[in-house]
C-alpha cells in the first residue's frame with residue numbers, strides 16, 4: 001500500500017486528534033531515524049500506524065484476538081492501554097499489509113517497551129512522547145536529550161515518565177516496563 005493510501009485509510013480507524021498525533025509521531029520518528037542512521041522509511045510507517053488499535057473497545061479485544069490469533073497476558077487482556085499496541089501490530093500486518101518484522105515489533109512495544117530494544121523500537125517509543133503536539137512537564141528536556149542523539153538516555157527518561165504517570169493514575173505497571181527501565185538504567189550508568 002502506498003504511504004498516502006495508508007494515511008487516508010488511517011482516518012477510518014482514528015478520530016482527527018489521534019490521526020494528527022500519528023502523523024506527528026511519524027515526523028518525529030523520521031527525524032530520530034536520520035539522526036541515528038536508521039531506516040527513516042520504516043520509522044515513518046511505524047509512526048503512522050503505531051496507534052491504529054487505540055480506539056478498539058475492551059469488549060472487542062477478544063474478537064481481534066480470535067481473528068488474528070493474538071495471545072495476550074492477563075494484564076493485557078484487562079487494559080486497552082496495554083493491548084492496543086499489540087493489536088495494532090496485527091492490524092498493521094493484516095489490514096495495512098505491513099510484513100516488515102521491525103516495523104511490526106516497533107508498533108507492538110510502543111506502550112510497555114521492553115529491555116534491549118532495537119533502534120527502531122527505541123525510536124518509536126521515544127517519538128510517541130516527544131512529538132510536537134505533546135505538552136507536559138519535562139517534555140522539552142526529553143526532546144533535547146533525544147535530539148542530541150543519546151537515545152538510550154531518552155528511552156530511560158521516557159520510561160521513568162511513563163512509570164510515574166501510571167503510578168499517579170493508580171494503574172498497574174506491566175513487568176516489561178519495569179524490566180525495560182532497569183535495563184536502560186544500567187545501560188546509561190555503564191556508559
Ligand SMILES: [Fe+2]
Pocket residue numbers: 050051054084085110111
Ligand atoms: Fe499508543
Ligand SMILES: [Fe+2]
Pocket residue numbers: 021025050051128
Ligand atoms: Fe501514540
